[in-house]
Amino acid sequence: MGASIDDAHVRGHTPVLYQRVLHALRPSAGGRYIDGTIGAGGHTYGILEASSPDGQVLGLDLDPAALDVVKDRLAQFGERLHLRHGSYAEMAVFAGELGWKTVDGVLLDLGLSSMQLADAKRGFSFRLNGPLDMRFDPTQATRATDLVNDLSERELVDLFTKYGEEPRARQMASAIVETRPLHTTHELAELITRVVKGGRRKIHPATRVFQALRIAVNEELKALEIGLDQTLELLAPGARIAVISFHSLEDRLVKNFFRRESTDCICPPEHIVCTCGHQARLRVITKRPQRPDEEELEANPRARSARLRVAERIELA
Ligand SMILES: C[S@@+](CC[C@H](N)C(=O)[O-])C[C@H]1O[C@@H](n2cnc3c(N)ncnc32)[C@H](O)[C@@H]1O
CATH class of the missing domain: 1.10.150.170 (Putative methyltransferase TM0872, insert domain)
Structure with missing residues (x-):
């Protein structure tokens, strides 16, 4: 793996579960990846490093301020990084505009960034006084x-x-x-x-x-449902989706999605014969959610509630 957590520290931001995300996504040269919540670009930095010399990332964020930060911070990667303002719920549209029919990995690191939380004007923090705003996308x-x-x-x-x-x-x-x-x-x-x-x-x-x-x-749970569905169409066989959630509502939604999509028949149990025709399209990699270890928690106490779930796209039988 080319990137170490120190690379990210040097850039003034500690992405949550950084090594585990890179281990899960296995970025490699020539790969195409979507970071649906690019934030300060910490994870994307690792993906681009590990997929040198020509791996590409489509990075999305609802917050134009995040995209400005990433543009400067990751300028060294030039045209290997495609930044777009928008929701990961529209990732298929953005990928299509780049001519990407399939991708080799998707990352969703949900919720808000430390940058947003620390900015009183955004109104996310009850500790800082500011307007009751809380929009990820200030154009909403x-x-x-x-x-x-x-x-x-x-x-x-x-x-x-x-x-x-x-x-x-x-x-x-x-x-x-x-x-x-x-x-x-x-x-x-x-x-x-x-x-x-x-x-x-x-x-x-x-x-x-x-x-x-x-x-x-921010209609966060709706975006998550739509976004997860789109990954089924976008992930190439063998490609992985990694989702980091920060509260039980998100984690439950991801868990249930992975469970359903890794199961062939989803008919109600009283059906003796399958009528749904549903076929598994995912293989769950993390049977239990992965959590930060003590070392990470010491360095970044905000990671305490983070849970990572990973699944891999499989070919239809
Ligand atoms: C936890 S931060 C991501 C941090 C990032 N992984 C890093 O390493 O810097 C979450 C980001 O997702 C963005 N976001 C939240 N919901 C989104 C959505 N539906 N579509 C796109 N971006 C979203 C937020 O604006 C925020 O910048």
């Missing part, structure tokens, strides 16, 4: 403030329950409706802290509500 219309101020109490309860698995969704939604309009991250975080005062907690009381709003603003 809907922001977190629209949801917080315009949804009904019932809709807020559903949102916090579904995307945040927040046990006190009702209390929080009711306090928001009583207090709104809310415009900043601190207004929302302080309101929630007041609502749940007392008790011992492992995480900040606003964690789940912020997660839920971010998922809803």
Whole structure:
């Protein structure tokens, strides 16, 4: 493997599960890869290094600021890197525009980047005060403030329950409706802290509500479902998909997708004869999700919840 984790450190960013992702994707010369969430380009750097001299990466991100960073940071790779502003849910379209019918690997490193979290103006962090924004793509219309101020109490309860698995969704939604309009991250975080005062907690009381709003603003689970489906068409036989998720909703979706697509018949169990005609198109490589080891966690505590799942495209029988 050409790239080491130090290569990435030198560039001021520690990609999560870096060596494991490279080990899973096995980049090689002449290969074509899609990094659907290029972020600061840490993983892509490794893929391009390991696929020297002529491997190529199509790098996508919803955040134009990320693409600007990567353009400078990975300028040395010249035309081997194709950067596009857009969602990985449209990866087939972007690949098609390059004339790529199939690819040799796909990486999705989900969620938000450290750059986004650290920028108060983006409104992702309840620790930093900023506008309630949370859009990955600043050209998109809907922001977190629209949801917080315009949804009904019932809709807020559903949102916090579904995307945040927040046990006190009702209390929080009711306090928001009583207090709104809310415009900043601190207004929302302080309101929630007041609502749940007392008790011992492992995480900040606003964690789940912020997660839920971010998922809803960016329609993250919908993008993941569509993106995963597209990989089935794009991956060449033997090519792999690697997905890093950061919470159980994403991980469950990936796990279930891999399970379904690695199974021939998916008829309900009461069917004696198969009528679905479904054929397995994937072989699951990681029977259990891979997690960062102690050394990585020490260097990068934010990697704590990361889980990597990998599957390989197989030929249809
Ligand atoms: C965890 S970071 C990726 C970090 C990257 N692997 C690295 O090594 O620097 C996730 C990135 O995915 C982007 N993103 C989130 N959802 C996306 C989507 N549906 N399509 C494209 N990019 C997306 C975010 O804007 C963010 O920059």
